[in-house]
Amino acid sequence: MDFQLDEEQRALRNLALDLAERRFRHRAAEIDRTEEYPYDNAEALVQANLMGMTLPSRYGGQNRTLLDAVLCVEQVARVCATTARIIVEGNTGTALAISHYGSEAQKQKYIPMIVAGEKPCICITEPEAGSAATDMKTSATQVADGYILNGNKCWITGAGIANVYLVLARFGGGGGTVGIGGIIVDKGTPGFTVGRRTPMMGIRGLPEAELIFQDCLVPQSNLLVLEHGFKKLMQAYNSQRVGAATVALGIAQGAMEEAVKYSIERHQFGQPISDFQGLRWMLSDMSIQVEAGRWLLYRAAANAGHGLPDMDEAAIAKTFIGEMAITVTNNALQVFGGYGYSRDLPLERMVRDARMFTIGGGTSQMMRNVIGRGIVARGDGHKTDAQTTPARG
Ligand SMILES: Cc1cc2nc3c(=O)[nH]c(=O)nc-3n(C[C@H](O)[C@H](O)[C@H](O)COP(=O)(O)OP(=O)(O)OC[C@H]3O[C@@H](n4cnc5c(N)ncnc54)[C@H](O)[C@@H]3O)c2cc1C
Numbered sequence: 001m002d003f004q005l006d007e008e009q010r011a012l013r014n015l016a017l018d019l020a021e022r023r024f025r026h027r028a029a030e031i032d033r034t035e036e037y038p039y040d041n042a043e044a045l046v047q048a049n050l051m052g053m054t055l056p057s058r059y060g061g062q063n064r065t066l067l068d069a070v071l072c073v074e075q076v077a078r079v080c081a082t083t084a085r086i087i088v089e090g091n092t093g094t095a096l097a098i099s100h101y102g103s104e105a106q107k108q109k110y111i112p113m114i115v116a117g118e119k120p121c122i123c124i125t126e127p128e129a130g131s132a133a134t135d136m137k138t139s140a141t142q143v144a145d146g147y148i149l150n151g152n153k154c155w156i157t158g159a160g161i162a163n164v165y166l167v168l169a170r171f172g173g174g175g176g177t178v179g180i181g182g183i184i185v186d187k188g189t190p191g192f193t194v195g196r197r198t199p200m201m202g203i204r205g206l207p208e209a210e211l212i213f214q215d216c217l218v219p220q221s222n223l224l225v226l227e228h229g230f231k232k233l234m235q236a237y238n239s240q241r242v243g244a245a246t247v248a249l250g251i252a253q254g255a256m257e258e259a260v261k262y263s264i265e266r267h268q269f270g271q272p273i274s275d276f277q278g279l280r281w282m283l284s285d286m287s288i289q290v291e292a293g294r295w296l297l298y299r300a301a302a303n304a305g306h307g308l309p310d311m312d313e314a315a316i317a318k319t320f321i322g323e324m325a326i327t328v329t330n331n332a333l334q335v336f337g338g339y340g341y342s343r344d345l346p347l348e349r350m351v352r353d354a355r356m357f358t359i360g361g362g363t364s365q366m367m368r369n370v371i372g373r374g375i376v377a378r379g380d381g382h383k384t385d386a387q388t389t390p391a392r393g
Pocket residue numbers: 121122123124125129130131132154155156157158208356359360361362363364365366369
C-alpha cells in the first residue's frame with residue numbers, strides 16, 4: 001500500500017488550494033447570504049480544468065482518477081462548500097454514469113458539455129420515495145419516437161441551473177428494482193419544468209428543487225441504461241457519495257484550521273486558550289477524527305482508480321465523515337466562544353453546511369443498512385478486497 005501522493009497529485013491539490021484561497025474564500029459568505037449560484041466560481045473551475053477531469057480525454061476530459069478529484073474537492077470545501085459541490089457534480093454521479101454506460105453519441109454530446117461547465121444532476125428522489133428509492137413512480141412509457149415521462153422528483157441539486165438531468169424512472173416491471181432505468185433529459189425539453197426551490201439550511205448557493213414531468217417526450221437516443229439499470233446507476237451514485245464525503249471532510253478540515261489559529265491568538269486568564277488542556281484535547285480530537293475520515297475517504301477513492309467505487313467503502317467513508325463533520329464543526333465553533341455563534345465569522349455557516357451529509361445521498365441509517373447487509377452476508381465483518389467497477393471508455 002502506498003500512502004504517498006505522487007508529484008502530479010500534489011501539484012493538482014496545490015492548484016485547487018491556490019484557487020480556493022485566491023478566488024473562493026472571500027465569496028463564501030456572500031454566496032451563503034444571497035443564495036445565488038456562483039457562476040463566476042463555476043467558470044473559474046472550468047478554466048482550471050477541474051470540471052469533467054475524471055472523464056475520458058478523447059471527449060475533452062482529463063482521464064484523471066477519482067482520488068485526483070477528491071484532492072481538489074477537499075481543498076475547495078475548506079473554504080466554500082457550494083463551490084466544492086459544483087466540482088463533485090462535474091466529476092462523479094451523472095458525469096461518471098454517462099462515461100461508463102453512455103452510447104458513443106451520448107458521450108460525444110454530454111461529456112464536452114460537462115467539461116465546459118454545463119452542470120449535470122441526478123434525479124432519484126420523489127415525494128413518496130426517499131430512502132425507499134425503488135418505490136419511485138415516475139414512469140417512462142415507450143412510444144414510437146422515444147419515451148414519455150410522467151412524474152415528480154424533489155430535492156434535486158442544481159435544478160434549474162443544470163443542463164443535463166439523469167432521471168431515474170420506471171420503464172415497466174412489477175416493482176422493486178426491476179424496470180428502473182435512467183434516461184437523460186435536456187433542459188428545455190417540452191413537458192419538463194422546474195418547480196419550487198426548497199429553502200435550505202446550508203450550502204445555499206446550489207438550489208434544491210422539484211422537477212415536474214408532464215407528458216415529456218424524450219428521444220430514444222437519450223436512454224442511458226435499462227437492463228440492470230438500478231444496480232448500475234447506484235454503482236455510479238457511489239462515486240457521488242465519495243464526493244459528498246469529500247465536501248464534508250473539507251468543511252471539517254476548514255473549521256479545524258480556523259479553531260487552531262484562533263486558539264493560539266485568543267488569550268484568557270493571561271495565556272493562549274490553546275494552552276488550556278481542556279481545549280487542546282478538543283483540538284486533538286478534531287485532528288484524530290479528520291485524519292481517520294481522510295484515510296477512509298482516500299481508500300475508497302484510490303481503490304476506485306478510474307472506475308466506480310466499492311459500495312461498502314463509499315458507505316463507510318460517507319457515514320463516518322458525515323457524522324464526524326457535524327461533531328468537528330460544532331467543536332470548532334465552541335473554541336470561538338461567543339464569536340463562533342456570530343454571523344461575522346464562518347463557523348456558524350460551516351456548522352450549517354456540514355449538517356446535510358448524513359442525509360443527502362442516502363441517510364446514515366440507510367448507509368448502515370448497506371454496510372450491515374455486507375457484514376452479515378460475509379459472516380465475518382471483514383472485507384479483504386474492494387469490489388469496484390473498472391473504468392470504461
Ligand atoms: C441537501 C440535499 C441534497 C439532495 N440532493 C439530491 C439530488 O441531487 N438528487 C436526488 O435524487 N435526491 C437528493 N436529495 C434527497 C436525499 O437523497 C433524500 O433526502 C434522502 O435519500 C432521504 O430521503 P427522505 O428525505 O425522503 O427521508 P425518508 O426516507 O423519509 O427518511 C426519514 C428518516 O427515516 C429514516 N429511514 C428511512 N428508511 C429507513 C430504514 N429502512 N432504516 C432505518 N432508517 C430509515 C431515514 O434515515 C431518515 O432519518 C437531497 C437531499 C438533501 C437534503
